[in-house]
Amino acid sequence: MNRNLVFLLLFLFSAFSGAGQIVTDKTFYDFGEVKKEDPKYVDFKFTNISGSPVKIIKYDTPYGVSCRFSDKTIMPDASVLVRIKYTPKRKGEFKTDIPIYVSSNNEPIVLTVKGQALTFNVDERLESPEFKESTEKKIGETFDLKIHVVQKSDREPVANARIEIIWDGMIYRKTLTGSNGTVESDFFPDKYYIVVKADNLGRFESELSIHKNVKDLVIELGPEGTLSQVTEDSADVYETEIIELQDETAIQVEPMAIQDETAENPSFPDKEYGPNNIVFLIDVSVSMKQKGKLNLLKASMIELTHLLRTIDKVAIVTYSSNATVALVSTPASNKSEIIDVITSLEAKGNTAGQKGLKKAYQVLESNAIKGGNNQIFISTDGAFNLEKQDKGMLSTIQKQARKGYKISVIGIKNEKWTVKNMKKIAEEGHGNYIHIKNYDDAKESLVTEVKLQSKVKK
Secondary structure, three states, rough: OOOOHHHHHHHOOOOOOOOOOEOOOOOEEEEEEEOOOOOOEEEEEEEEEEOOOOOEEEOOOOOOOEEEOOOEEOOOEEEEEEEEEEEOOOOOOEEEEEEEEOOOOOOOOOEEEEEOOOOOOOOOOOOOOOOHHHHHHHHHOOOOEEEEEEEOOOOOOOOOOEEEEEEOOOEEEEOOOOOOOEEEEOOOOEEEEEEEEEOOOOEEEEEEEEOOOOOOEEEEEOOOOOEEEEEOOOHHHHHHHHHHOOOOOOOOOOOOOOOOOOOOOOOOOOEEEOOOOEEEEEEOHHHHHHHHHHHHHHEEEEEEEEHHOOOOOOEEEOOOOEEEEEEEEEEOHHHHHHHHHHHOOOOOOOOOOHHHHHHHHHHHHHHHHHHHHHEEEEOOOOOOOOOOOOOHHHHHHHEEEEEEEEEEEEEOOOOHHHHHHHHHHHHHHHOOEEEEEHHHHHHHHHHHHHHHHHHHOO
C-alpha cells in the first residue's frame, strides 16, 4: 500500500495547521485540576506528510512555559514530539498559547494548554523533562508486516478474509486477503485492535502489540463458536508454505468517508431527534489498557461523534487517580477537535469514580439544554462498590435524575459480577446499561442509545 495514502487518511482526521505539510495529533490540552506534585507537561506529535524535510525554526514561550523537542528536523513520513511544560506560580485558572514556527508554513502552529492550579511550588524548575533516547529513535518509524489468515483445522490459507485494523479508535486499514490468504501492510510500533472475519469460519478479534521484530502475524479462524488463536513470529517453515502458494495479493483499502461537519445526518434528522448535551465520563485507570478496552471505547465514541449534529454538544471527563476535564463542552460540528481528544486518551493510575461523577454532573448541568437530552455516559471495565466507597453515588444519581439529567453505564469487556451494580446505576439514572464486548458492539451501541434517549415524543 502506498505510504503517502496512509498519511493522507491520517491528515483528513487530524487537527492541522498551515499548508498541511505538518499534521498534529492535537493542538489543545486541558490539564484539569493541577496540584504541585502532579506532572505538568504534555507531548504534541508533529508528523511530516510532505516529501521534503521540515525544520522547526523558532517558538515563543510565554511566562511559565518551556518547550523541548525530540528533534528539530522532521523528515518525510516521520514525526517528532513537542513537549510543553507549564509551571504555575500562583493558584487559579491558566490558559496560554505557544506558537511553533516551521519552515513549511507561513503561519505558526499554535498549541494551547489550560488548567486550574490548586497548589504550586515556587521553587519548581521551569525546564521540560528530557526525552528518553529510545523514544526519540522510534517516533515515525514504520515497518512492513505480513498478515496470514489460515483455517484452524488444516492451516489452509483463507482468501478474501475481511480485515479491519483499528488504531486509537479509528480505522487504520480495511483490507481483504488475497488468494494466498496473505496481505502485507506497513505499521507504526503501537497497539492495534484487529478484527478478522471470513464466511463460515467465524471471526478473530483482539488487541495486539505490533513492533518491528514481528515479521509475520498468523491468524487462525475456526467454525463459529471455537476459539481463534494468533501467533506472532517469523517462522521460516510457515513462510515457505506461503511462498509456494504466492499469488498477486489483492489489497482493497476503503478510505473513511468525510462527512460535512455542518450537514444534517439523514439518519439523525433534527425533526425526529432533539438536541443532545452529552458528557462522557471515562475510566482511564490502568486496567483499561488490557484486552483492547480503551481502543473499543474510542471507536464507539468516534462512531457517535460522526453521527452528531450542529445542535448537539460533547464534553469528556476522565477519571483515574484524579478527575480531569479532557474536553470542555464542544459543539458536535467541531468533529476534528473532539476526535483529537478521544484518540489522545491514555490509561494510567487508579480509579476514583466518585470524583469523576461529581465533575461530570458539573459539566452537564452548566451546559444543560432545556428540553433536550442531557446525558452522562460513564464508561468503565470495573465494579462500583455501592455499599462502601461508592455508597453516595446512588443518592447523587437519583437527585440528578429528578432534574432530568440521565446517566447510562457502558461496560467494556467487564466481568459478569460487575453487571448488577452497573445496571443499578443506569436504572436510577433513567438510562441504560450498555455492554461492549466486541467491535460490532462498539460501532452500534452508543448510536442506538443516543437515538433512543433523544427521540422526539409525538
